[in-house]
Every structure is written in structure tokens, then in C-alpha cells.
Amino acid sequence: MKILILGAAGMVGRKLAQRLAKDGRIGGIPISRVIMHDIVMPTAPAAAPFSCECLASDFAMAGGAEKLLIARPDVIFHLAAIVSGEAEADFEKGYHINLDGTRNLFDAIRRIGDGYCPRVVFTSSIAVFGAPFPEAIGDEFFNTPLTSYGTQKTIGELLLADYTRKGFFDGIGIRLPTICVRPGLPNKAASGFFSNICREPLAGKEAVLPVSDEVMHWHASPRAAVGFLIHAAMIDGAKVGPRRNLTMPGLACTIGEQIEALRKIGGEKVVARIRRERDPVIEKIVAGWPRKFDAKRAQALGFRAESSFEDILKVHIEDELGGKIA
């Protein structure tokens, strides 16, 4: 099995490559080769039992996608994207990578012809939905994105479904929940605090909470996200049917519930490291975000996420902190 990962230098891409290296197989089939691509040079996972190539280029430029397909990968994970904030700030760059790049990749696969029909796993986002929402967003709720990023991801989903319908490849789009707990440094993304208030206190540092305890959001761990990708890579397309884009399962959880889970796991000393400082700008942005989904289809298809925030914290402590809390 040959695998191509676009966006392999990102957090989820790296974790996916590490998981593939650890397993050595996908869906029971041995992996012979992994090609890792990004705009900056990705890092191959340590001790991979397969050959691993790392490439850096702009896949959205003419001819950029063709080069990545020379090995005819059986599975293509398309995780490359300009993220929400940057796509909103730089309109042309967002459309260049998120729309033209995705279409270039899809067209490069289509033009190969000769029966080549790889599984393409495309990471979409809950940003394809825009307020106002029902209490829980069902699988048939319509796409009315309120950002350029959400628009571009929705267009990617539509292209994926049409190219799959035409038999050019076999695509599955997965709409990831907000990934929590995100490892690394605190960032200024409006959604950063959901992770910051867990990661920083667990590491002995202070974190700022800019919204009220009642704010509810939709989460899954990085480990769950990698699980979604691997499950999507091997799922039977016939069971998915023509509606190729799936809202992934996740956990709807309030900030108050996040903090309670943190207290159970780390005690009062950890929770005391959260400093409450309301930020009306962030509160307004977050008010327009989805809170909860009813991801029936994906669950029926075997996608699994955490069912408690304690489990999400335990994943972080195991995978990032070597089991230790500060």
C-alpha cells in the first residue's frame, strides 16, 4: 500500500504519519511507501517500517500536483489548507490553496485515467456550517459557511462528491471537530482557548479563559482525528453512498464541563491556573460557531470519538505528557 499525505507538516499530518509508522499497516495491509508533502519540509516519523519520502512544494501551482502522483498512491490524505484566520485575512491566498490547490489535485488524479482510482480522504471542517443553527446540527443540515475558509472547504466537499460520482477517484470527506487538546504553544486563533485552558494548566502554566463557562463546543482529540482518517481510508465506499462528506462524531461539552474534567484529573491546583478574563471580541466570534452535532451517519459507519472530556484529557496526558501532570 502506497500512501500520500498532503499537509504532512501540520499537527494532524505528523500524528498520522507517526501512527502509520507504528502500525506498519493500514486496514491490515502492509504499507510499502509513504510520501509526505507540505509547503515546508515535513519530518519523516522515526523508525518507520516503510520507505518514507518528504517533499516541499506548492501543490496549487500548475503541475504541482502531478509530481506527487508519480508513485500512484493507493490512498491520498489531503490535509493541506490555509487555516481559517489566514484564509479570511488573505482572500486570494485562501482561494489559491484551498480551492485551486484542491481542484488541481483532483484534476491531476482525473487526468491520469487508465483505471487509476485512489481513495482520497479530504479533511473538511465544521466551518462549512454557519449560524443560526438548530440545537444539534444533523447530517442533512445545509451548508451556509460564514467564512472564506468554510466556503472553500464546502467547495472541496462538492468537488470530491462529483469527482467520486464520475469515477475519477473514490473520495471520503470528513468534517473534523475542533481538535482538543492541541499540543504545542498557545496560539492566538480564536478557538485556541479550548485547548489552552487544558494544556497550559496541566503543564504547570497559567491560561486565560476569555468566555463564560456556559459556552459549548464540539471536540475530539488529535488521536481520534487520526483514527477518523485511517477509518476513512479503508471504509467501504458502497456503504457510504453518494453523500461522500461526513460530519465526524465528537463530544459536545461546555467550558464548565471541561473545567470539571480537569479538576477530576488534575485537582484544584491545576484548575487554579485558569484565569478568567472575558474578551468580548472572542465571545462574539465564538457565539457564531456550532455547538453540537448529531453525527448519526458517521457513527453508523464506525467512526468513533471520545465520549467524555476526561477521556480527551487522558489522551493528551498519555500522548503528549508521558503520563505526567505538573
Place this chain on the structure above:
Amino acid sequence: MKILILGAAGMVGRKLAQRLAKDGRIGGIPISRVIMHDIVMPTAPAAAPFSCECLASDFAMAGGAEKLLIARPDVIFHLAAIVSGEAEADFEKGYHINLDGTRNLFDAIRRIGDGYCPRVVFTSSIAVFGAPFPEAIGDEFFNTPLTSYGTQKTIGELLLADYTRKGFFDGIGIRLPTICVRPGLPNKAASGFFSNICREPLAGKEAVLPVSDEVMHWHASPRAAVGFLIHAAMIDGAKVGPRRNLTMPGLACTIGEQIEALRKIGGEKVVARIRRERDPVIEKIVAGWPRKFDAKRAQALGFRAESSFEDILKVHIEDELGGKIA
């Protein structure tokens, strides 16, 4: 008021230009100039009280859209499209015109900058929806097109909403019902029979009905379609809000009800000209089409269609047959 019509050689584009020529104004404001564009040379309406330019070119080619905007039209009707059957048969041509052409037009407007912010009325289609459907498709039902044409129209809708949100122009997308009774010669489009079984018998000719009397579909007259366009051109964008794409009202009507209306208007001799000859291929295609909508938002915003199939037939007899039935 300066108006640009793309797709002005098509049936709806022609009728729109004729209506503008008859009215001389739009929303009470005098029209000074109309630019009619298509891939083939459009025909200016007779006796227009404004200057009328006709242009033929491929607006999807680089630089093609800019030329159409030199006069800085206040209202742009974007009706240009490769139709459903052709977009399905010629994948690249469909994407070239329906996606690249639309995006070129939108980007050409965006690049003008300097506060230029025209109203853009984009004709979308009920092909943005794909089976299975609820009994009546509501305003929040999701887009899962099952054709490349439907995919391209959905992408056009998404771009329209995003460019409007960013303030590059002020767009309204309208999803037209199937237009019935279509004037002209019978065509081989799978949907052609809905019009054929009215137009041909009313003109003294035989028509073939390839499906059962129970088939239900969603109709509006050409006159109603022109009314939608003109209403969309002048509607207050603030009342529409960020969800810029609207399912137009129409009439859900079975073939049996179509024939009954024909009988009331034309009598037994007209109905006798319909020959029943089931075609399993067409039956299968039609089974995947929307049957009925609940177009609440558009109705609340003042869009109006016919409320009986007799009214649809009367429009055809008045507008196309000079009031006379054969």
C-alpha cells in the same frame, strides 16, 4: 441604471431583455443602457427605450469578464451556463463555463475595487439538490447535487455568498424551478416532456408522454422566471441576510394535473394529441428529481409564481400563441 445580461441569447435572457424594453425602468428607475452578452450574438429587443449593445465572446477566458464591466453596470444578471445534459457529457466544458466563468466574473468585479458594488443576480437551479428528498424540500435542506451541473451551480452559490459577505458585490442567487411551458421546438432534454405535452398539443401537434400520470414536478412559467430576476435585482439585501441563495416559489404539479388543466383550457381534442409511450430511461432519471419545495423564504421576500397549472398554460397562450389554441 445600467444593466448587463450574461446568457442573453438564451430563452430566459431574451425574455428578460424584452421585458426591460417594455418597462423602460427597473424598480421605478429608468434604464439608460443594457449590455447583452452570450457566446453567440444575442438579439436586442425591438423598440427598446434605452441604448442596447450586443456582444458575443467566451467570458470564461482570461480577461473575458473585464470587458463586460467597462460600463460599470449597476445590475448584472448572470444567466450564462452550460446546461445540465451538456455539463454531464462534457466534464471540462461544464467546469470551464459554469465554475471558471462564474468565478472569473466575480473576480473581475472584485478587482475593480474603488467602491464598485453592483447587484449580481445569479440563476441557480433546483439541481443543487439530490435525492433522496423529504416530501417537500425546505429552505434549510442540504445541497447534495447528483450532477456536475448541480455541483457547479452549488459552487456558484457559495462563491456568490462569500463575495457578497466580503463586500465585493451584492449578490442574490435564485434557484429556478423547471420552466414550463418552454417555447420553441421540442428538445431531447430529459425534462422536455413537461413542456412538450402542453406546447405541442396546443399548437395542433402530437407529443409523447414518457412517464406515468403520477410523476410530480416543480414548475414556473417563463414570465414568472423573468419576474423573479427583476424582483431579485431590486430586493433589499439587508432583508435577505447572509443566506443569499433562495429557492424560488413554484407549482408542484403531477402530470395528471397538467393534463387536467390542459383539458379545461383546450378541451378533449387537445388532450387527445398526447401519446403515452413509457420510456424507462427517462422514468429513471426523473425519479431522482425534486418534486416539491416549501419556498417559504422567497415567498416572504415577495417572489411570486403561478398557483395553478391553468395559469401556467394561460401565460403560454398569451405570450407565445397570441391568445389562440389550435
